Amino acid sequence: MPAVSSRGRGRRTIAEINMVPFIDVMLVLLIIFMVTAPMITPSMVDLPSVGKAAKQPDKVVQVVIQKDERLELVSDGKTDSATLSSVASSVKRLVGEEANTAVVISADRSVKYETVVKVMDSLQRAGIARVGLSVQLAP
DSSP states (O other): OOEEEOOTTSOEEEOOOOOHHHHHHHHHHHHHHHHHGGGSOOOOOOOOOGGGOOOOOSEEEEEEEOTTOOEEEEETTEEEEEOTTTHHHHHHHHHTTOSSEEEEEEEOTTSOHHHHHHHHHHHHHTTOOOEEEOOOOOO
16 A cells, blocks of 8 residues: 655655565575575586597598488598498498597588488497597688
8 A cells, every 4th residue: 555645735645665575585585595505416427537538540431421412431542432221331341450440420511410310320330439420610
């Protein structure tokens, strides 16, 4: 209910906001947060450390997916063509017995994501451990 003042020529109402209930609610919320904050247990994230990084690969085989979804294998400066069904066996042949070999997939921007995932899936099903994606940083 607004207060009424009788200054001057007549009675008029004073339009002020009562801040006391607002402050009371804020103080109660502050106390609730102060009590409950120490009870929340932070989640533990196991981050990798710098000293334990894997060593650089001895050999890199690059699988290039062209705009028309043709596959090319680039290894030691030599380029071979491949199909989706034969890419895993071709990469296994190029890798040979070398354990520390990385396979990098480079795809054109307009290639469907599904094609990239299929290539990655076939490589991982063939037992190739180090499969990565090549990206180009925007200028």
